[in-house]
Amino acid sequence: MDSTIMSGKNHSILSEFILLGFGNLNGFNVIFFIVFLIIFLFTIIGNLLIIVLVSITPALQTPMYYLLSHLSFSDLLISTNILPNMLGSLLFGEEKMTFFGCITQFYFFSATTITECLILAVMSYDRYLAICNPLRYSSIMEVFCINLSAWPWLLGFTLNLSAVLPVSDFDFCADNVIDHFYCDLFPLQKLSCSDTSLVELDVFAFSMPIFIFPCGFIMVTYIYIFHAIFSMLSTTGKQKAFSTCSSHLLAVGTFYGTLIAKYMIPSKGNSLLINKFVSLLHTVFTPLINPIIYSLRTEAALDFLRP
Template structure:
């Protein structure tokens, strides 16, 4: 405790210390950011412009795309700018702000995925009452709850981080990650570590359990469909969501809910890249490839843009 220093800025060591790897990872990150941002933006515009897509399922999908844009914009632009400028520092306040928004968007993403699973449960298991239950007010609540609860969880972590003292300012990551910052602490972080599990359970594990609980009756309902064609059609409405859930939760749980003894820096960075860059980039493609209505709306949108030019 006698050796602690007042930290005014942090040094983000990035994805790799090898120059050749840095160039390669910069190119990959830049490509994923552009492709993912464009894909999610086109998804939002297609849903807004096509009246046939003004249904609960696409309402949630549009919100997921908006969250994915915000999520990647929290970390990737700063990392790319640092690489181009050759400067890897970030101020203490900017670091806390980045951590705040990263946790908020990631948690909101997680809770929204559980709301989308509930929507699929109603559509398949209670189709006659679907539109009555999934009315405008309920849709708005299912989107508002993720945003409000995610910001409360993020605020708690951020306020606690302001009371932490640091032995060093060198962050072994490409952004101000909660776990990476806690590893730099000279002070007692038992409360912080406990809340990573407690609040993480609220924002990640509980939604994951809710998704699992939603898909159990869905699987039983699909299995009872008499024709193979009918089963395939019913399952196709859920397969895209299941792919996104697997990618997102698989990497998040491996980073934040494993014992610290199993953590390595490169392993955590690779897993974090998956859910901060790869998953948001793949989401619009996963949904559009499995959904003929969305593909048709995207073709109309792109065709209209070419005609306008």
Template sequence: MKSENDTLVSEFLFQSFSSFHEHKLTLFVLFLTLYLLTLIGNVIIVTIISIDHHLHIPMYFFLSMLSTSETVYTLVIVPQMLASLVGSSQTISLAGCATQMFFFITLAINNCFLLTAMGYDRYVAICNPLRYIVIMNKRVCIQLVWGSCSIGLLVAIIQISSVFRLPFCDREVAHYFCDIRPVMKLSCADTSLHDLINFFISSLVIVVPMGLVFISYILIISTILKIASAEGRKKAFATCASHLTVVIIHYGCASIAYLKPKSENTRDQDQLISVTYTIFTPLLNPVVYTLRNKEVKDALHRALSKKSLA
């Protein structure tokens, strides 16, 4: 990172939802409610998976890791956004901005590859059930989780090194957190190369895992269609429905946010898209996996029954 003299500014000022000034209190209440629901939902999922031995299988190990990652992901962004909606101070230091961006990138990419690992788990479970326990052993599961996190860390280091080498002449970030594009717009240098690097990396970390997931599901669906029993096909589809729902929405939002042309949307549109993947998408995880997943619902009932009997 360049020195403060070279950078020209020492802190950034968020212009979060400046076009919705009259509705900031309403937005605060709405976002706080969704944030609390996300935290509560993900904590419940992680707790239920850890205490219920019926859920001690790879599929739910990955789900607990995803819920944990989503929880930290929202902690990095949402509290500051809520504070900016009701407080007077909306500034962040360069070091604070770099730190926020680092964790945001790491966790966002980690989530993408965790969903890929979950897709691979479903592929092995349905297409190679007799060898499932051998293939998806504890060591492999841990390696997949560490691999997802390591890719996120590596990409974050590259992105942070690229962005914060730039000299910044403007301090007003047209966003509510330190995302890559809004911060690069503050530079007084030519960012064409950095934009190209950002687009290339974004394409890799979105398109590659998304492609792997959909290849897995093509193979899964072809296997399911070969099952003779209608009940068997229904059960197989049911085990994948929750994951596929989250995958489509997660990668869909990420693609719209980072693979669209740079000047396609206005600032307000960009912020609304960002709200989708920082507030609404993390809430999908607990909602989808509790409302659509019979095993998780059964585990919740068992836990509540034990508590009522205690």
């Protein structure tokens, strides 16, 4: 293994890792490289387009679309953090990454994942106010919208340090090969020759509330939303309300569905390939389909917002 070892604090630090990605795809590596390069470009263009349109279009300068632009920016960070290395491993069979680069990638991946969880929760609160308390919607969101969009970023980029800092202090022995297409907690734990049990407990204690509370909050808000919708007398009002919520529900279902599946599938044996595939859905396809989901519902949502 090409891994320069530096000593310090009685432990070793590998200078680089090798990401195997999807390995040899029986001669189809170039084809998959082209496919995922196109996906990457469409993801960048789609999310940038949402951010620009929200910024320059007066009709879209509402709290809902302001929060959507934050969701798009989070998707941009996920894609640009993960896909370039994955494309490199597809083209060359493997991708080398420095120790610092690997820890940095893990930091930004965990930070944007937490941020997106919280942004989706804030978006559900926005829909709750719009449907269940429309008379106070403008007064509340105009005052708190910026704060509500800032807190997910602040919490996402600070709370994840509870996992990143211990991982950065792991002891790594001789093996520096990561059988994945990006640096994540489980692959790094497998390579470490340290006792990672306390880190696992610490990560579990912090990560579960981070993911469960936003998910629970979204479920509670939609119980109230559906109750309000079914109480409406107007069929047209019900259709507009469902239309403005459906895009958010699809985004929530896609994000949490792939995230839950990713961490429920073991990262070893025959399950490793399945884990890679689910991780691919979470890191590559979710950022791609979010702009598609919301662009298909834009006109319906604007109709609901009009008096």
